[in-house]
Amino acid sequence: MRPTRFFDGRESFAAQWNDIARQVNRVFDHGTFSQGTLTAELEEAIKKYTGACFTIGVNSGTDALTLMLRAIGAGPGDEVVVPALACASSASAVCDVGATPVFADVAPGSYAIAPDAVRSRLTGRTRVIMPVHPFGRMADMATLRTIARDAGAVLVEDSRQAIGLRYAYTHAGLFGTAGALSFAPDKPLGALGDAAMVITGDETVADRCAVLRHHGRTGGEPGVSSPAVIIGINSKMDELQAAVLLARLPWLGGAIARRAELAARYTSLLAEITHVITPAAGAREDPADRVWHAYVIEAERRDALADRLSRSGIETRVPYPVPLHLQPAFRHLDGRSGDHPVAEATAGRMLALPLHSDLSLSDIERTCRAIRHFYRRNPA
Amino acid sequence: MKSVPFFPPALFERDREAALAFLWEMGTGAAQEFTCGEAVSALEADICRETGARHAIACASGSTALTLALDALGVRPGDEVIVPAFGCQPIAGAVAGRGAVPVFADIDQRTLVIDPAAAAAAVTAATVAIMPVHVFSVMADMPEVTALAHRHGLKVVEDAAVAAGAALGGVPAGRWGDAGVLSFSPFKPLGTCGEGGMVLTGDDEIARKCRLLRGPGGTAGAGAELTGYSSGMDELPARFLMRRRTTLADRLKRKAEIAGRYSEALAPLAAAGLVRLPPADPAERTWCHVYALLTGSRDELREHLAARGVGTHVYYPVPLPAQAAFARYAGGRHFPHAETVGRANLALPTHPGVNDQDVAYVIDAVYEFFRAGRRARRERNLHRDL
Numbered sequence: 001m002r003p004t005r006f007f008d009g010r011e012s013f014a015a016q017w018n019d020i021a022r023q024v025n026r027v028f029d030h031g032t033f034s035q036g037t038l039t040a041e042l043e044e045a046i047k048k049y050t051g052a053c054f055t056i057g058v059n060s061g062t063d064a065l066t067l068m069l070r071a072i073g074a075g076p077g078d079e080v081v082v083p084a085l086a087c088a089s090s091a092s093a094v095c096d097v098g099a100t101p102v103f104a105d106v107a108p109g110s111y112a113i114a115p116d117a118v119r120s121r122l123t124g125r126t127r128v129i130m131p132v133h134p135f136g137r138m139a140d141m142a143t144l145r146t147i148a149r150d151a152g153a154v155l156v157e158d159s160r161q162a163i164g165l166r167y168a169y170t171h172a173g174l175f176g177t178a179g180a181l182s183f184a185p186d187k188p189l190g191a192l193g194d195a196a197m198v199i200t201g202d203e204t205v206a207d208r209c210a211v212l213r214h215h216g217r218t219g220g221e222p223g224v225s226s227p228a229v230i231i232g233i234n235s236k237m238d239e240l241q242a243a244v245l246l247a248r249l250p251w252l253g254g255a256i257a258r259r260a261e262l263a264a265r266y267t268s269l270l271a272e273i274t275h276v277i278t279p280a281a282g283a284r285e286d287p288a289d290r291v292w293h294a295y296v297i298e299a300e301r302r303d304a305l306a307d308r309l310s311r312s313g314i315e316t317r318v319p320y321p322v323p324l325h326l327q328p329a330f331r332h333l334d335g336r337s338g339d340h341p342v343a344e345a346t347a348g349r350m351l352a353l354p355l356h357s358d359l360s361l362s363d364i365e366r367t368c369r370a371i372r373h374f375y376r377r378n379p380a
Numbered sequence: 381m382k383s384v385p386f387f388p389p390a391l392f393e394r395d396r397e398a399a400l401a402f403l404w405e406m407g408t409g410a411a412q413e414f415t416c417g418e419a420v421s422a423l424e425a426d427i428c429r430e431t432g433a434r435h436a437i438a439c440a441s442g443s444t445a446l447t448l449a450l451d452a453l454g455v456r457p458g459d460e461v462i463v464p465a466f467g468c469q470p471i472a473g474a475v476a477g478r479g480a481v482p483v484f485a486d487i488d489q490r491t492l493v494i495d496p497a498a499a500a501a502a503v504t505a506a507t508v509a510i511m512p513v514h515v516f517s518v519m520a521d522m523p524e525v526t527a528l529a530h531r532h533g534l535k536v537v538e539d540a541a542v543a544a545g546a547a548l549g550g551v552p553a554g555r556w557g558d559a560g561v562l563s564f565s566p567f568k569p570l571g572t573c574g575e576g577g578m579v580l581t582g583d584d585e586i587a588r589k590c591r592l593l594r595g596p597g598g599t600a601g602a603g604a605e606l607t608g609y610s611s612g613m614d615e616l617p618a619r620f621l622m623r624r625r626t627t628l629a630d631r632l633k634r635k636a637e638i639a640g641r642y643s644e645a646l647a648p649l650a651a652a653g654l655v656r657l658p659p660a661d662p663a664e665r666t667w668c669h670v671y672a673l674l675t676g677s678r679d680e681l682r683e684h685l686a687a688r689g690v691g692t693h694v695y696y697p698v699p700l701p702a703q704a705a706f707a708r709y710a711g712g713r714h715f716p717h718a719e720t721v722g723r724a725n726l727a728l729p730t731h732p733g734v735n736d737q738d739v740a741y742v743i744d745a746v747y748e749f750f751r752a753g754r755r756a757r758r759e760r761n762l763h764r765d766l
Contacts (some may be wrong), residue, residue: 013407028396033566062610090595090602095607185414193614215469227698228469228705234443236576327603
């Protein structure tokens with residue numbers, strides 16, 4: 001039997017090849033290979049798609065977080081509140097700018113940072129609140145916005161998993177001062193390598209990000225190396241990745257719809273298995289409250305299940321094996337077991353099932369059959 | 381009018397079909413890995429083989445490679461790192477980005493690389509590392525710098541961003557320091573179709589840390605051990621480099637040939653004190669990436685050449701300590717050699733697309749300028765500075 005890969009974009013890629021090749025040829029016609037015409041075109045296209053006033057193409061999602069934090073002036077002595085259950089980059093980016101990540105527990109079911117937990121972690125040094133929209137589900141932005149305003153903190157969004165996610169006509173990343181979008185290969189709009197973007201409605205932040213991504217340089221005279229006005233990094237987007245993304249953008253709507261269809265199939269087939277909790281539907285009635293970047297279940301005996309699925313040729317991933325406050329890299333922040341109970345309890349149960357456009361309904365059925373079989377053989 | 385651009389136009393045109401083929405193979409290949417996959421490993425192995433480095437760690441850019449190296453070597457906030465005053469921003473930016481302090485040292489006025497005596501004078505109790513940088517077409521004086529580092533117990537981060545393919549005393553650029561850094565951005569000697577960089581090291585622990593740091597900072601399952609940068613190298617530029625590597629030696633040879641012609645033809649102008657040519661010695665430290673001459677009439681010469689269709693480039697007109705971003709680290713001190721070279725350098729086209737007629741045309745245009753003979757006073761001023 002054909003294995004079910006966690007990610008496999010071969011069919012989509014072949015179907016999109018003419019569009020991709022056409023855009024790649026344009027890169028060679030222009031002869032610029034980082035941050036050129038196609039990056040600018042992609043920035044324009046993402047403005048239209050998200051409604052952002054400003055977009056800044058960068059090299060990776062982690063860089064997007066770093067640049068946005070630097071652009072709002074977060075640095076040594078500042079605290080940045082992030083969810084205790086997220087990918088390590090959400091906290092590493094904070095450390096990279098010299099600020100201190102402060103972890104807050106997540107809400108059960110949504111896995112997004114819990115507003116009450118955020119409130120309990122505010123101090124006089126709180127400078128930034130940076131929620132994640134886990135797996136394409138919106139954090140409670142309305143409440144977080146109020147909390148940030150009351151605390152005098154800047155709200156920015158780690159919306160790397162959230163392209164296409166809108167609530168109240170606002171795209172993820174645009175509720176606060178700035179947001180990060182990732183175009184990593186397994187995202188609904190994925191490059192064939194690393195690429196990402198900062199989106200913002202704040203012109204000052206946009207300008208700073210644009211300067212920061214290229215060594216802190218500002219324009220200058222052609223043919224003369226320009227001096228740096230601020231300390232920057234090198235985080236230009238590769239033109240060839242911009243080409244792939246421009247080619248794929250018209251397919252994004254279809255990719256999002258396809259993932260929703262596949263996710264609905266998982267949910268209906270797993271409904272009867274009491275050992276598994278399927279992802280909660282959107283908290284609000286709005287169907288766009290959720291874009292399926294990943295399909296993550298909570299499973300009893302998760303590791304044994306993953307092992308069984310793997311032996312049946314079904315690849316799964318443990319999204320966040322260890323909550324951030326218990327990871328060695330952040331242990332100096334004095335996180336203790338028991339600090340963030342929901343994050344700790346959930347981390348051991350979460351399992352991401354394959355979810356990508358090229359998956360078939362029969363792949364989903366086979367996976368669900370294998371899960372059912374596992375629990376039938378191991379009822380307790 | 382004839383046109384001799386400074387940067388090669390239609391860069392990589394010959395590699396277009398190959399890039400499309402690589403992209404197709406990646407998109408339809410079974411691995412479905414697009415960052416730090418097979419091609420990146422193969423490139424690392426090739427560069428190890430060629431340079432004799434024990435470890436090579438590929439990442440998103442040369443600047444990222446500097447950051448990984450500094451972090452892996454244990455450079456922390458408050459630490460001082462000695463860097464040259466003349467060069468590209470990442471030299472100081474990567475240090476400052478770690479929260480550490482770049483301490484500037486002036487350059488040698490002839491070779492334009494860090495002056496070991498100035499570096500020695502910059503050592504304090506807080507100094508933890510020194511970052512020599514190979515500039516234009518001269519490697520830094522690595523034996524002297526290494527000796528200095530040993531005397532004071534400093535780490536050496538060798539910035540070989542522009543020096544892929546160069547060597548000193550049989551030791552390839554990038555292999556001299558505790559960690560060495562290469563850049564693969566498009567216009568570097570070993571440029572790729574995007575951004576890329578690499579750390580070379582002989583130290584197992586530094587290599588292990590760099591590998592963790594270029595990813596999320598840990599291995600799957602255990603959580604992050606270090607705060608990573610998630611900045612691995614993409615497969616496509618790695619595949620592209622595997623192809624471009626095979627022609628690097630030929631390209632460097634052609635560039636050296638062009639440089640040789642310039643130097644031979646312009647020698648009388650140098651003898652007359654009108655220009656300074658790039659040093660051809662010490663021969664064991666030179667190769668050719670950028671061919672920059674120094675002249676007190678730099679801006680006028682540049683304008684004259686532009687009017688003749690000859691593209692040139694001015695590198696680092698403002699020394700790092702004088703740039704707004706880094707002024708806070710300079711303490712108002714001056715770096716006379718870096719300042720003079722910033723005012724006087726003008727790079728001539730040397731890319732392999734420049735043919736012999738182009739070279740002759742550029743030389744004629746330079747002579748045409750100096751024949752006008754109006755430059756004598758300015759030149760005297762320059763030479764007083766130099």
